[in-house]
Amino acid sequence: MSAECIEGDCMNGQGTVTFANGYKYVGGWKDGELHGQGTLTEADGTVKKGIWKNDELIEQQY
Numbered sequence: 001m002s003a004e005c006i007e008g009d010c011m012n013g014q015g016t017v018t019f020a021n022g023y024k025y026v027g028g029w030k031d032g033e034l035h036g037q038g039t040l041t042e043a044d045g046t047v048k049k050g051i052w053k054n055d056e057l058i059e060q061q062y
Helices: none
Strands: 003-008 013-019 024-030 033-041 047-053 056-060
Touching: none
Parallel strands: none
Antiparallel strands: 003 013, 013 024, 024 033, 033 047, 047 056
16 A cells, blocks of 8 residues: 655654555554554544554554
8 A cells, every 4th residue: 555654754663654545644663564552543534543563453542
């Protein structure tokens, strides 16, 4: 999926990415994957917040 890093370090660190499908992720990155504390906002406004590892939400926070 096409993505653009618009702020920070989206490989290893903290950064913000917008995706071609309208999603936006703000949070931690490791080796170019969603990792650590972060928030994914989907195109329809659905928010998934929590701990990410290897691009997967492993612990959702409300």
